[in-house]
Every structure is written in structure tokens, then in C-alpha cells.
Amino acid sequence: MATISLTRIKAFIHSIRWKITVAYLLIIVVAFCVIGYSLIQLVGEYLFTQRTADDQRIANDLAKNCGDYLVAFDARSLYDTAMDNATTGQTRVLVLDKLCTVQVDSDSRLNGRRFITAEVERVINGADSDYGFYDTGSAVKPWFRAAFNGFSGVNVMTGLYASAIRGPGDELVGVLVYLSGVQEIYESLRDIQLKILIWLIIVAAAVMVVNAMVLRTVTRPIGELNTGISRMSQGDLSARVVVRGNNEFASLAKAFNSMSERLEQLDKSRSQFVSNASHELKTPLSTMKILIETLMYQEPLDPGMAKEFLGDINQEIDRLNRIVSDLLTLVSIDNGMKMNLSELDIGALLQEQVKRLTPLARENGIELDCSAKESVEVDGDTLKLQQVIYNIIDNAIKYTPRGGEVHCTLSRTGKKAVIKVSDTGVGIPESDLPHIFDRFYRVDKARSRETGGTGLGLSIVKQFVLLHGGTIDAASTFGKGTTFTIELPLSGKRQED
Ligand SMILES: Nc1ncnc2c1ncn2[C@@H]1O[C@H](COP(=O)(O)OP(=O)(O)O)[C@@H](O)[C@H]1O
Ligand SMILES: [Mg+2]
Known part of the structure; x- marks a missing residue:
């Protein structure tokens, strides 16, 4: 049992169906990852750029307002300014002096403590403003995190904007720190991520369904052909497959x-x-x-x-x-007979066979004549062409009653030598005519046997003519006579003349 299912699994893994499915899935996943990543990057960048510009502007404005109050140590006004611009759980304002001690904290917890971050340091060192992002849940120092706890929850992304507070002589008197939650931007990005994932699943499922349907049209005929071929290899030659569609x-x-x-x-x-x-x-x-x-x-x-x-x-x-x-x-012939080709005069060959059969014709009371006087050259195997003409004239004599006539003619039509043997004999019924070149086919078995026929003569004749690149045809009227027409290509040299 276990081995059967294992071989089945192996066969499935090696099947075209499986390979195409895996390829499709890979393409879809890779495409979605690339598109998803670029989309999140683009949207994120856009949202953050806008947000940082806005927040930095607020921080700069606040820093400008705070300059005079800080120089005058007007704690009241500083506190009011900080409180006016802070929203619980959303934004927070810190006013630091030159030594980074918190003079005013809108959340009051950091009052009197030192507050130093990379951004603050950069402003102290001369920069006008700077900003950074912090995950208040994990990425910041414990004291910083503690300060943030309750501000906007744990694991919440916060933007930190530092701006230089300058005195009347433009000298640095402190740093304004503006904290602003950016969690909703992260959430909307996560939302996009989730949507992309859902679309990925939907598209993958749809593609798999279409894929299964398409594969069925591909693998089904292959399976049927496979069955047909194995049936044939087991000797069942009646095996056929169903033809579907037009592909x-x-x-x-x-x-x-x-x-x-x-x-x-x-x-x-x-x-x-x-x-x-x-x-x-x-x-x-x-x-x-x-x-x-x-x-x-x-x-x-x-x-x-x-x-x-x-x-x-x-x-x-x-x-x-x-x-x-x-x-x-x-x-x-079936095994591929060798041909001894040479240029020969088919007229002479015809005359020779007529001469050979004249005694037989005379014996049977038949008038045999040949009007082939001119010489017509063909490329042929003498022995085989002799046998062809002998057989046809022999048949004509055999199947013509006493007192009848057999005429042979030779002519040249286009690039062909045309030999005609007509008799005034018994003829061949129309229904038998298409079969006379078949092996062992005889119209009148008794008559053929009487005359020593084997029923193989015409099939040999036809094969010999075909080997010469020629054609043979029979036309007959039952009871009146038959005409056999043989066409052979003229010799190569003659054709060029
Ligand atoms: N000239 C002809 N006139 C009438 N029937 C013919 C003639 N030539 C061939 N046939 C018919 O075609 C059959 C096949 O000819 P062939 O293959 O030469 O066999 P067979 O050995 O009988 O001569 C003959 O049995 C005969 O019935
Ligand atoms: Mg014969």
C-alpha cells in the first residue's frame, strides 16, 4: 500500500501538471512580492514625506515662539505654549535648555530630567532641525520608553522632531522637541500589505482553477494517446482515440x-x-x-x-x-528490390515481346499486332519491363476468345512513353476493375486457373511499373474488351532534348 502511494506521489511530482502548477505559483508569488514591496515603499514614502514636512514645520514654529520665553525664563508662557500644542496620546512638546535638561514637558513626567537623543545632539551641535522615528515599545532606551509609556501606548511608532531655539542674537538657547505618533501611517501600510496578501490568495486560487482547466485539456488527450499506444503495443490494432476540438x-x-x-x-x-x-x-x-x-x-x-x-x-x-x-x-519487391537501370528502347522491347507471344496468339486463334515502329527511350530495368509487357499481352491473349484481336501501340506524350494493349476479349466488370491489381484477385477463378494464372501477375506488373516511376491503368467494357495503358517517364537525356 505504502509503496503504491509513494510511487504515485513520485509520478505526480514528475508530472507536467505539477511542474506547470509550481511554475505558475512561483510567477504569481514573485510578481506579487515585487509589486507589493514597490507599492508599500511608494505609498509609505509619500505618506511619511508629507507627515514629516508638516510636523517639522510645527516644531520650527514652536521653537521660534519659545525663544524669547526661554531667554527670559518665562516658565509660565513656555508651559502654556507647550500645553497649547500638545494633544493627549497624540503629540507632546518638550522644551530643553542648552544642556538638554527638560524645562517644560507637556506631559510633565520628564520635567528636570536630561533628554538626549541623536536628533537633539545634532541640533545642539549646530543643525537647525532634525527628525527620527522611534518604536516606543522596543527600540528606545528603557528610560525613554518609560517616559513614553502612557503617552501613546506601547509598540507605537512615534516621530521625534528637534528644532533649535535661538535667542535674540541668533545664539542657541535650547532645543524644542516635538513628539508626534505616526502609528496610523504604519497601520494603513499594514492594511495595504494585508490587502495585497488577500489579493495574492484570490489571484493564486483563480489562476490555479484556470490552470487546472487548461491542464486538463492538455493532459487528458496525452493520457488517452498513452492508453491508445499501450493498447497498440500489446497488439490491439483497433485502438483509436477520440478527436476533440481543432488544436x-x-x-x-x-x-x-x-x-x-x-x-x-x-x-x-x-x-x-x-x-x-x-x-x-x-x-x-x-x-x-x-x-x-x-x-x-x-x-x-x-x-x-x-x-x-x-x-x-x-x-x-x-x-x-x-x-x-x-x-x-x-x-x-516488398523488401526493396534492386533495379538495374539502363537507357533502353521500349519500342524494340515491345516488338520483341509481341514476337515472343505471336505463336501463343496464333495457337489461340487471335490476331496480335504491334504498331510501335519508332524508338522511344526510357530508363528502365530490361528484365522487369519485359515481364511487364509479357504479362499484359499474355493476359490479353488469355482473356480473349478465339477470333479476337490484340493491338499494341506506343506513342510519346509530353515527357512520357505511352504503351497501350487493347483486346476484344471478355472484358472486366466495372465492380472488379478497381481490384484487378490486388494480390490473388481474379475475376473468373476457374478461367484463370484453366489458363495457368496465379492471380499475382498484375500485382507484380503494377509494382514494377511503380518502381520505374510510371503508372498503369485499365479501362474495360464487360463483354467487349479491355485496354491497359502504361505510362513510363522518358529517359533523362531525352527529356532534356
Ligand atoms: N485483358 C484482360 N481481359 C479481361 N480480364 C483480364 C485481363 N487482364 C486481367 N484480367 C483479369 O484480372 C485478373 C488478374 O490478372 P492477373 O493478375 O494477371 O492474374 P491471372 O494469373 O489470373 O492472369 C485476371 O484473373 C482476370 O480476371
Ligand atoms: Mg496474368
Whole structure:
């Protein structure tokens, strides 16, 4: 159990889904941190600049008012001025003499004590004014904190403004210290911080939801493809995936489907081929077995009949031989047959095959003629082109009844040599026409077998023509005749002429 969940967790961590999610989260957090930090800096700076300017002005004004009173030791007026400008819990006014002794404290607790901070020191040393911020809860010395306690609470930020009090001769007579709470600025900044955090959470959650939806559209087709591929690798070639939408995944799914369809077709045609081949081989074998058994059990042996049967057996062996050599030819085509190309005169080659088949035509009472007088050069493999033309004319003779005609023509059309073989034979029904180049396909099985056909001739012819970069087509009217048209590219040299 534990190992399963561990491997699952590992797989999840390695998944694209997880990596993209982490990347998104990182981007959002970093973006918000940068934006948040800059925003707080900007707003803080703005609020503090304004506040310090205001407070410093108050401190300077007070210092100006206090100058004469301090020189005259008018404690009453000093006290009144301090009290007038102090608000309980918000602001506090201290009047120090030159020695930093508190002469007047609006909160009275520091009266008579020395009050020295860095800002006060700087003013004593000649500066007109200075200011600083203190966390009255922690950052100040204990005595200072004690002095502040009750002033504006603990852990409260306070601004301290020191301003020089000058006498009539412009000499330094004391320092005015003005304390003012800035807690609300900190609070508004903390408020902004909190709002940014809330927005961060909201945006992150929204992005995660959208991300999950987008990832689903990405990972779902990948998962389906994965299942399809593993089904195929286990031998189930009927595996297909659902094509959704019109995106890259849809085209991937389409490509997968057409690939598996093609593989399934190939697989089917391969087993069909094996079954056809076995069947074709079995027929002559069964015939021979019957003939041999009949002879074996014949008592006494009739020499005349024996001779006839042996002749039949010989014919069946010839048939087997033809089928096997045709099959071997097809296998070598499938394995990428080597071509012995040379420039040859297809006209002469056609004449030669017509001459070779004339005796057969005569025997079958068929008139065979060839009107190819000119020489047309093509780049080809002589033996293969001989076999192509022989097969086509042989078929024409075989499938034409006595008294019929077979015509061969050769012409040059554009960059092609066009060979036509027409007969006035039995023709091919329209429904069979698209299949005649298929392996083992025969329109009339009985007739084909009678004439020694294997049903492989035209498929070999077609492969040979394709290997030459040519095309082959058949047009036929059932009962009237058939025309086969072969087009071969002219020899490279000739094409340039
Ligand atoms: N000239 C033709 N006229 C009529 N039918 C033909 C002709 N050529 C081929 N066919 C048909 O095409 C089938 C396939 O031809 P092919 O592959 O050469 O096989 P086969 O060994 O039967 O000759 C033949 O069985 C025949 O039915
Ligand atoms: Mg044939």
C-alpha cells in the first residue's frame, strides 16, 4: 500500500501538471512580492514625506515662539505654549535648555530630567532641525520608553522632531522637541500589505482553477494517446482515440488514428495474403494427392492412364512453381528490390515481346499486332519491363476468345512513353476493375486457373511499373474488351532534348 502511494506521489511530482502548477505559483508569488514591496515603499514614502514636512514645520514654529520665553525664563508662557500644542496620546512638546535638561514637558513626567537623543545632539551641535522615528515599545532606551509609556501606548511608532531655539542674537538657547505618533501611517501600510496578501490568495486560487482547466485539456488527450499506444503495443490494432476540438492535440490524435488504421489494414491484408497464398498452394497439392492415390490403389496399373495422370501432376508442379516464384518476386519487391537501370528502347522491347507471344496468339486463334515502329527511350530495368509487357499481352491473349484481336501501340506524350494493349476479349466488370491489381484477385477463378494464372501477375506488373516511376491503368467494357495503358517517364537525356 505504502509503496503504491509513494510511487504515485513520485509520478505526480514528475508530472507536467505539477511542474506547470509550481511554475505558475512561483510567477504569481514573485510578481506579487515585487509589486507589493514597490507599492508599500511608494505609498509609505509619500505618506511619511508629507507627515514629516508638516510636523517639522510645527516644531520650527514652536521653537521660534519659545525663544524669547526661554531667554527670559518665562516658565509660565513656555508651559502654556507647550500645553497649547500638545494633544493627549497624540503629540507632546518638550522644551530643553542648552544642556538638554527638560524645562517644560507637556506631559510633565520628564520635567528636570536630561533628554538626549541623536536628533537633539545634532541640533545642539549646530543643525537647525532634525527628525527620527522611534518604536516606543522596543527600540528606545528603557528610560525613554518609560517616559513614553502612557503617552501613546506601547509598540507605537512615534516621530521625534528637534528644532533649535535661538535667542535674540541668533545664539542657541535650547532645543524644542516635538513628539508626534505616526502609528496610523504604519497601520494603513499594514492594511495595504494585508490587502495585497488577500489579493495574492484570490489571484493564486483563480489562476490555479484556470490552470487546472487548461491542464486538463492538455493532459487528458496525452493520457488517452498513452492508453491508445499501450493498447497498440500489446497488439490491439483497433485502438483509436477520440478527436476533440481543432488544436495540436486534435491533429496528433488524427495522426495517431490514421496510423493505427493503416497498421490495422496492413495487418489484415498480411493475414489475408498468407491465407490466400496457403489456399493457392493447397489446391495443386490436393489435386496431386488425389491423382497419386488413384494411381497407387489401381490394380493392375493402366499404363495409358498412368501417363495421363503423371502429365497432370507435372502440370500441377509447374503451377506450384509459378506461384512460388511469383510469391518470391513479390517478397523481394516488398523488401526493396534492386533495379538495374539502363537507357533502353521500349519500342524494340515491345516488338520483341509481341514476337515472343505471336505463336501463343496464333495457337489461340487471335490476331496480335504491334504498331510501335519508332524508338522511344526510357530508363528502365530490361528484365522487369519485359515481364511487364509479357504479362499484359499474355493476359490479353488469355482473356480473349478465339477470333479476337490484340493491338499494341506506343506513342510519346509530353515527357512520357505511352504503351497501350487493347483486346476484344471478355472484358472486366466495372465492380472488379478497381481490384484487378490486388494480390490473388481474379475475376473468373476457374478461367484463370484453366489458363495457368496465379492471380499475382498484375500485382507484380503494377509494382514494377511503380518502381520505374510510371503508372498503369485499365479501362474495360464487360463483354467487349479491355485496354491497359502504361505510362513510363522518358529517359533523362531525352527529356532534356
Ligand atoms: N485483358 C484482360 N481481359 C479481361 N480480364 C483480364 C485481363 N487482364 C486481367 N484480367 C483479369 O484480372 C485478373 C488478374 O490478372 P492477373 O493478375 O494477371 O492474374 P491471372 O494469373 O489470373 O492472369 C485476371 O484473373 C482476370 O480476371
Ligand atoms: Mg496474368
